[in-house]
Amino acid sequence: MSEKKALLELKNVKTFFKVKGGMLKAVNGVDLTIHEGETVGLVGESGCGKSTLGKTIMRLYKPQEGQVLFDGQDIWQYKRRDVFNYTRQVQMIFQDPYASLDPLSVIGDSAAEGMDIHHLFTDKKQRESEILRLLNQVGLNESHVDRYPHEFSGGQRQRVGIARALAMNPRLIVCDEPISALDVSIQAQVVNLLKKLQRERGMAYLFITHDLSMVRQISDRIAVMYLGNIVEIANSEDIYLHNRHPYTRALLSAIPIADPTVEKQRKRMVLGGDVPSPVNLPKGCSFASRCPYATEACRQSAPALRPMEDGHLVACHRAEELPEEAY
8 A cells, every 4th residue: 555645644633622621632633644546444432533533634624733635735725726626636425314415406416516516517418417427326327316315215315425426536535424324234235336436436535434344344444543543553454353452452342243152252352441531631541541451651641653563553552562362
């Protein structure tokens, strides 16, 4: 993956929100790189800052500190024309297929929304042709064009959301929990569709999810997030076979296995303690209050995200001491 060009780079990105009692540190110093044509899975519990990070990339939230670089340019230093161009190249698929479509617009108009804004067609005939092409790409057809969102299933609505993102011919799509509102059988269909479209178009994905079993199927690399920080990054197989952060292990050990015999014998890592408040984060490692391996050094200083081997990065003072675990 290192041979590919860096498409998007996050450098010490901090996105905070003013709340009663102080500043909520939703994203608290994230470093992350997405290369051209790759899929980075971003996983973690609800409330860890995944969606806030995605919306910061989309320029929906402005970070208090740090840089978001696209093709080496800081997206918050853009002029108006640059912003318009950026919104064409970076698109988003939203979590809720029921809320992300206008209930008063037919599916064809929803899919063509970006094309209309950016004037990507010369006449009505070309517009209609492009809408049909997009819908066909995501498994829909001509009979769906003039129907309304309430006439579709959740999976079909999400396909419309994907078509709308594809209309811009983007280089990066931020997928914010795109399958969490769907039935399990439909989830697999949507993931397979995203993989197929990536092979055909060569675009990159940031795939945000809390579903560790599904993210393995689509990701080249996986980043694990906890309380606003990336605590581990590695290629997809390494996260499952050679994980080094205790929080990653706890997440993986919670994934159910279909075989009851294996499930009964497997080792689980149950976390104690409470999740610290993102408004009043502790002095040292934010995971120390729940970590079975934490020492006084962990409570005094926050670990930096550092390289180990083969592009594996981990933010843990004791990473070298802990045995590797496979899940």
